[in-house]
Amino acid sequence: MIVWVIAGLLGMATGLRIGWALVNKQSVVSSAMIVALGSLALVAALNWPPLTLLIDSILHWSNISIGLSQVALVWCAAGSCVMITSVASTRSPAVIRRIAVAQYAVAGAISVATLVLFFLSGQQPEMSPQEYLRRNLGSANTSLPWLLPLLYVMLAFTLVLWAGMRHSNRTRRGRALFVFTVGIALLVAATAFFLIRAVGTSHLVGVGTAATLLGAAMAIVAAGSLLPAVEDWFGGRRELRLIDPLLTELERRQPDVGIGERPRGPLIFRVAERLSLISDALYLEATMAEHLAAAKPERARVEVLTDADRAAVSPDAQALAIATWIHAGRRTPRVARPAGQGQFPGMGWLGQPESYSDREWILEIARQYRTLESQAAPR
Incomplete structure (x- = not known):
């Protein structure tokens, strides 16, 4: 239930970004936000056991949802990185688009390599995502398929964290960016926990702790993405009430x-x-x-x-x-x-x-x- 609440929040945030992009001119930042939030919502949805079993059955590969979750996390990191670098950049729009394409190309290459390594590691008996991570993360059979995406995700999210904290301020958008960045900080911590497990030091942190931290990070990222829409709605209603007497009088005249x-x-x-x-x-x-x-x-x-x-x-x-x-x-x-x-x-x-x-x-x-x-x- 908690997973679907988080996925629903992220899906709502993605839908708002898509609606905003349809109403306004499409931009690199809007597209990157859609990619980041949609990918994170997919990560949350793929970790719901009934959906995990359904996808595994349709694709005829047990635990394939784990591999797809890795790819979705890579694209969440890529979208977040493109978003923050585009916002912080002072270059021309054409240069920003080329940089974004290059970042997406790197994410695409890492996604393909991740899936290839996942399939090469062979099939295992069907199990829940958390059980799969507990049994396999850190073993010699799965370290390499996890190291590549986790290193990229941690590097990209660290860049997003640094730039987000640098550009946070007291404005409406600045507050939302701060909340979003707090969620990214938790994603960095969760990724670090999984990375520690992947290199074999499993006694330092449990999978359950890392999964809980990842869920909290998803919820905070969703809250940060929804915060501008919520503040705009309440602020807009308040401003409409404020200007109504003056507008009524001036429209009469x-x-x-x-x-x-x-x-x-x-x-x-x-x-x-x-x-x-x-x-x-x-x-x-x-x-x-x-x-x-x-x-x-x-x-x-x-x-x-x-x-x-x-x-x-x-x-x-x-x-x-x-x-x-x-x-x-x-x-x-x-x-x-x-x-x-x-x-x-x-x-x-x-x-x-x-x-x-x-x-x-x-x-x-x-x-x-x-x-x-x-x-x-x-x-």
Whole structure:
């Protein structure tokens, strides 16, 4: 049951990566993640005894699932290595693709050699994967077939571990990379345990300990891969609630900005589209307010703040000034004022401060507007 839970998590992570690759332009990193997660899910599935027996029966070779697990682990290491080296590389996309092809070619050669050595070692009576490892790993008959893939896997995962720790940070993607790297660290430890068994020092570690460590590593790798999707979903729902009052008011004033809006689609795309609508509507409102202030100042009743005023305030105060301007012209049962009413900050105030991205700046304005809405709501 635990094996299938781990395989299910890894399969879900692989499916999300495939869906992301279908929605966005396919890249070396996306392909590598699909290869790594799919291969690791295959390792977990092949160690479920009923599936192991089924595959052995279909292929007419006892314990062939063990050999296929070795190959899948090799390709998991290759995909992880391609992913991390592509992310860390500053070379051109063409060079990155050539390096990825070279890494896959090496993994393919090692996979073929692994299967050849596995078949040359001969057949044994049918047994469970853990029993097979306990009886054979470390014996003279199986050391060579295991040494080749394990050495490659340990080398590749060590590189992934080093690069992953180097590029982990506090951002959403950086946190996910850190969790993924922790799982890779456990994979390195599990591979080292199996390697110790393969060279004959079996008294240092048991197969059960290494298998348990491998299962924990798979679960953590799956969690690290799913973490961005989970955070994107919860963060997207929270951001939709945050921007809804400001977007509703601006769409009432500028209904044309919503033409062509897609009502459905991936959540992060819907959030980005609504932020874009808010940005366009704010620009149109500012343009109308400037024209009104220049043509008929007695009707506009605005007080334009200068760029010098903007330099003297904090980003929070700048966002609050924009939110206050929009809020002053809102339509409620008690208030009905034209657009541009109140203290218009000026077109220059719409630009985000240097410490904010476009997305963060619109969210900050929406946050200030929501606060004003809450304060003005009848109690």
